[in-house]
Amino acid sequence: MALQxxxxxxxxxxxxxGGRRLLFDPFVSGNPKAAHLRAEDLxxxxxxxxxxxxxxxxxxxxxxxxxxxxxxSNFEIASYYEAKGISGVEKLNFGGRIATSFGHxxxxxxxxxxQFPDGxxxxxxxxxxxxxxxxxxxxxxxxxxxxxxxxxxxxxxVKLAFLPIGGxxxxxxxxxxxxxxxxxSEIVIGMxxxxxxxxxxxxxxxxxxxxxxxxxxxxMPVGGTLTV
Numbered sequence: 001m002a003l004q005x006x007x008x009x010x011x012x013x014x015x016x017x018g019g020r021r022l023l024f025d026p027f028v029s030g031n032p033k034a035a036h037l038r039a040e041d042l043x044x045x046x047x048x049x050x051x052x053x054x055x056x057x058x059x060x061x062x063x064x065x066x067x068x069x070x071x072x073s074n075f076e077i078a079s080y081y082e083a084k085g086i087s088g089v090e091k092l093n094f095g096g097r098i099a100t101s102f103g104h105x106x107x108x109x110x111x112x113x114x115q116f117p118d119g120x121x122x123x124x125x126x127x128x129x130x131x132x133x134x135x136x137x138x139x140x141x142x143x144x145x146x147x148x149x150x151x152x153x154x155x156x157x158v159k160l161a162f163l164p165i166g167g168x169x170x171x172x173x174x175x176x177x178x179x180x181x182x183x184x185s186e187i188v189i190g191m192x193x194x195x196x197x198x199x200x201x202x203x204x205x206x207x208x209x210x211x212x213x214x215x216x217x218x219x220m221p222v223g224g225t226l227t228v
Contacts, residue, residue: 002227003134003160007220008042009034010055011142011191013162017132018102020045024128024139024162025056026063033195033222044069046100049077050141051114052122055195061086072098072105076123080116094126103132106155110143112170131156135228138183140164142192145175149182160228161185161215164192165206166199173206173217180215187228188215 004016010033011025023044028034039059047069049057057077064071064086071081071089078089090098092107106129114122127141129152137160138152152158161183164170170192171179180188188210193201203219210217220226 003132003137004225004227005189005220006225007189007222008037009222010195011050011162011164012056013139013189013191014042014044015130015137017130017134017137018100020100020102022046022048022102022130023063023069024048025050025141026059027055027057029058031055031195037223039063040066043067046070046072046102048105048128048139049073050110050127050139051112051125052077052080052116052120053114053142054117056142057116072100072107072128074107074114074123074126076114076121080120080122092126094124103130105130108152109146109148110141111146112142112144129155129158135160137161138185140179142170145171145179147182149179152182153184158183159186160189161187162189162191165190165217166193166195166201168198170199173201173209176217177209177213177215180210180213185215187218189218189220193219 006014028039075091078091097106110125112125114125163176165173
């Protein structure tokens with residue numbers, strides 16, 4: 001069993017797990033690094049949103065309406081889209097764990113902020129621990145480095161982690177290497193980098209930051225797919 005992962009740029013990923021299509025933080029429209037992609041082509045059975053910033057949900061409503069996907073997010077974000085006519089939402093909060101058709105999802109804390117582009121309060125920012133028959137993984141959202149990450153291996157073995165590495169708004173790649181150690185992960189897929197000038201990184205330096213780590217850093221091309 002294996003996870004099929006497609007990178008749509010920034011922190012937007014499609015993951016096929018347990019026979020279902022999971023779409024994280026849908027943001028293609030407005031991302032200059034994803035100009036060759038179309039939001040209309042994003043497919044999902046589930047949409048998971050970590051927090052309410054525009055660069056994590058710009059295409060969420062369109063995808064939810066078009067695909068009929070189920071939304072998994074915090075109470076405030078899920079309620080926001082429910083008010084716009086989206087049904088079948090899961091309104092989690094920290095520590096909440098639900099059973100799904102692909103496995104289980106637990107919502108965990110992220111050190112960041114959260115507000116919709118229209119000024120609506122977006123609740124507390126979060127991260128997701130996904131457990132499936134194809135493997136477990138952790139999607140960090142926009143978190144800073146935090147000791148809370150050391151708790152995650154108590155819940156599940158997580159060989160794969162999606163971690164922000166761009167700095168400025170989130171942890172950088174040096175902190176991500178430490179985070180990988182806390183998570184006891186073997187593979188880190190970088191996210192939240194290169195989309196805009198403040199988070200442009202030196203790829204070689206990022207790889208060097210992981211040289212002494214047990215984890216391998218993967219920087220996927222936008223539009224690329226891999227199997228883990």
